[in-house]
Amino acid sequence: MKTLRFRHLLSALAVAALVLPGAAPADAQSKGTIKIATQSPLSGGQAALGEGIKLGTQLAVEKLKGNLEKMGYKVELVPFDDQAKPDVGVANAKNIIADKDIMAVIGHLNSGVAIPSSEVYKEVGVVMISPANTNPVVTDRNYPSVNRVCGRDDVQGVVGSEYAHSLKVKSAAIVHDKTQYGQSIAEFFKADAEKKGIKVVAFEGTEEKSNFDAILTPIKAKNPDIIYFGGIYDQAAPFFKQAREKGVKSKFMGPDGMDSSDLTKIAGKAVVGMAYTSAAGPASALPKAKAFVDEYKKKFGKNPEPYAAEAYDATTIAIKAIEDAAKGGKVTREDVAAAVRKAKLAGITGDIAFDSKGDRLKAQYFVLTVASDDPAKWGDNKIVKQLTIAPPAAKK
């Protein structure tokens, strides 16, 4: 608890530090400052993915802020660390809505954090564009300020089970991490797998992070053809590693939470050949993203993690929307949110437009297999299937 408070204080200080120089009448021409916030885990076990979101946004802001600066605005990026924890995300969100210069939020990584945080954004109508939240609830609430540029779990889970079916598996064990993301995608996978005649021999939730012996023993005895883990790589990797060490021979599979080079860093050869679905294609599958990848590598000295390209596109939409809103003379959060919903972008991850509830009209889904136990070769993972599927219509 102590660490949390300390970090709240830090983020409050960071916000204060950014507000103070902005308040000073530095430039008579200036019409004020426009800030774009990111929220993603920058510390903890999922920091690799969260940092990718921040850096993708940073790249877009630096590249595209020119027009707004010409109009007389100062443009700034304000990164927040949500630590992948819902309470921290909500606390940050309260800071974000209190800062009237923040016109858009790019984030989050975790649906379980995005959902409560977006309840806060909604209070003042500040727009959130998510690069990574796949849980259906995110947009099913029909909030005018909540959008995402990635696909949905109710589609992704089905893509997964369809792939499993195409491998002719007859039985599956399903394990999930009990979060809003992991459990719900596991349930979508399970429902569709059962419909296709795959026998689900186990369905277990666990918050355990290190010792999976007791869960694995019954699974091993039942010897399913496939084990599906609904969750994030930092928990799934030791699970899969221990499974192989215990002599489990089943195929492994998971959703886009597996999509990080840390999966192989932790699990090594245990996950080679494992299949995972993703709502974010590897940059190599996106022809337009090549320039982005090169630039990212040059600037930050590493490969973009998954969702960095999505964050770049989300930021592009946000900046264009702010420009549109600024044409009216004064930028308001409502105008920005309305402009985002109407946006049409030929982005680096493909064409983006939103439906009435904020889902991407043509979201892409991928099935990939892990190519190598060398984390540096994560980008070589093979795409075995690529689909473009429209989101389900809004429920009334």
Place this chain on the structure above:
Amino acid sequence: MDYELLIGIFPQVLLDGITLGFMYALIALGYTMVYGVLEFINFAHSEIFIVGAFVGVELLLTFKAAGWLDVLPWVVVLVVVLLVGMAASGLLAVVVERTAYRPLRHAPRLIPLISAIGVSFFLQDAIRLVESIWRNAFNLVYPSMDALNHRFELTHTIDVSVKSLVVIVAALLMLWGLHNLVNRTKIGKAIRAVAEDQAAASLMGINVNRIISLTFLIGGAMGGGAGVLFGVQYSLINPYTGFIPGLKAFTAAVLGGIGNIPGAMLGGLVLGLLESFAAAYLSLLTGGAFGAEYKDIFAFSILILILIFRPKGILGEIVRERA
């Protein structure tokens, strides 16, 4: 209900439970020794445990980088890593006692407890800071040694891994050594004397501060050894990994009778078995209504029940006289 499956996995669950139980027992020793001597719960012990695991993984990664893992026999590597991890944790425990507990020794009991919780948070974030600067990593992975991953397959459902055997053997050796140290040596006699009555012990020419430091050294070393074994067994550690095993080991110490060394071992075993059986059988027995996620309820329900009905624990008699 699938009785064949229920019975089939029983020996494996039993074995996993025993492995886990010995791990808890080793960590529990740190709580129990300090409590025996000072009547104070060292809540920083779970971080002292995880520091051992971090020192172990750093050492193994260094060995791996130098190519020694392929050359040296794995027993030698393991013994060296264990000893270094134990030494590091033991020394850390001594430093913690000197800086955070000794100045508060005559303060009301609540004060050192709060100090311990503070040390615990401090150590968590200190590890995080060091590792993020040093390796730019949050999770650290124990390099795998092929010999340790070897399994003896007895039947289709039962197999014994070398890792589990290593944990059990190392734990038994450490417990046996500690038992002899406390009951058969002069130092042990001094520890027991300080546990019984500090003032009287000092009148008999025992340097009480030195004995207390020694108790922390031994308890911390046991925790550090457990940390290395934990890393070897479950491969992945991060700065916050120590918290839950630490809490469970504390429960084990209370269950067995805090301040009592055989009690800590018994408590650890009971808890490890209970947790393993709960995790493996809950969903099988309830047809999926309850799953493995409820396993921890058992550990902590036991803690509450013990505190209400038998606060002295299973083996505990008159707690203050034990070390």
